[in-house]
Amino acid sequence: MEPVVDLRGAVALVGRFPALAGADLEVGPGEVVLLQGPNGAGKTTLLRCCAGLVPVVDGVARVLGCDLRADRRQVRRRVGLLAHATGLYDELTVEANVAFWGRAGGCRPEDVEAALARMGLDGRLRSVDVGRLSAGQRRRTSLAVLLARRPELWLLDEPHAGLDQAGRDLVDGLIGDASAAGVTVLLSSHELDRAAAVAHRQVEVVGGHVRPVPSADEPPAAPAEVDVEPGGPDVA
Template structure:
C-alpha cells in the first residue's frame, strides 16, 4: 500500500528549539493514525510539518510523493490542516469562506455546498459573517473548508474542540467516510477514547520524537 507520509530522522526548528528532534514515521494511504503525547510533545509541529508549514531542516520528509525539504509548498493543495487557528476571514460569510478556500484548492463549487450541508451550515448560517459566529460554529466552518477541499491527507489538531456532542459525532462520521474513500488521516486529540475509536493505529510522541515500536497498522 502506498506510503503517504515518510519521515526519517526529521528535524524541525521553532527558532533554535527542536520542535521535531528526529522523527521516524510512516503512514499508509487510508490509515487513521492517532498521535498521543502531552502538551509540547511535538504533535502540532508534526502536523504542521506534514502540511508544509514548518520547514524540515534535516532528515527525510516525503508527503504524497513530495520532498518537503526541496519544495514544501507543492503539497499544500493536496493536504487539509485543521489547526487551532481557524484560517477564516472574519468579514466574509460562512459561504464565502468555504467557497473561497475550495476554489483555492481547485475544488468544484458543488463541493463547497456539499461540505456546508454536511456540517449543518446550509441554512441561515451560510450568510452570516464569521465574526458573528460562536466558537463551535467557527469550528464547523473550518471543518467545512477542509471537507470542501477534498484533501488526500487530513491533518486534524484537536478536531472535537469547541463542539457539542452532536457535532463531535458528525466529525467522527466525516473521518470514517473520508478514510473509506481513500483519504489518510492523522489526528491529535485529547479526546482519547473518541479518537482511539476512529484510529487503526496510535503513535506516541514525546520530546519531538516518536516513542517505542509502532503498532501494526490496520485500515478501518
C-alpha cells in the same frame, strides 16, 4: 505501495528548539493515526511539517510523494490542515469563506454546496458573517472548508474542540467516511478515548520523537533520550 507520510530521522526547529528531534513515522493510504502526547511534545509541529508549513532541516520527509526538504510548497494544495486558529475572515459570510478557501484549493462549486450541507451550514447560517458565529459554528465552518477542498491527507489538530456532542459525533463520522474513501488522516487529540475509537493505531510524540503506543499486553518502550536547550518554547 508508497506511504502517504514517510518521516525518517526528521528534524524541525522552532527558533533553535528541536520541536522534532529525529522523528520516524510511516502512514499508509486510508490509514487513521492518532498522535498522543503532552503539550510541548511536538504534535502540532509534526502536523504542520506534513502540511508543508514548517521546514524539515534534516532527515527524510516525504508526503504524498513530495520531498518536503526540496520543495514543501508543492504539497500544500493536496493536504488539509485543521488548526487551532481557523484562518477564517470574520467579515465574510460562512458561504463566502468556504467558497474562497475552497477555490484556493481548486474545489468546484458543487463541492462547496456539499460541504455546507454535510456540516449543517446550508440553512440560514450560510449567510451569517463568521464574526457572529459561536466557537462551535466556526469549527463547523473550518471543517466545511476542509471538506470542500477534498484533500488527500487530513491533518487534524484537536478536531473535536469547541463542538457539542452532535458535532463531535459528526467529526467521527467524517473521519470514518474519509478513511473508507482512501483518504489518510493524522489527528492529535487529548480526548483519547473518543479519538482512539476512530483511529487504526496510535503513536506517541515525546520530546520530538515518535514511538508506537504499546497494546495492553506489550511492555512500554524505553523513553527516548533527547538533548534540548534549556528555556525552549512550549511547542504543541
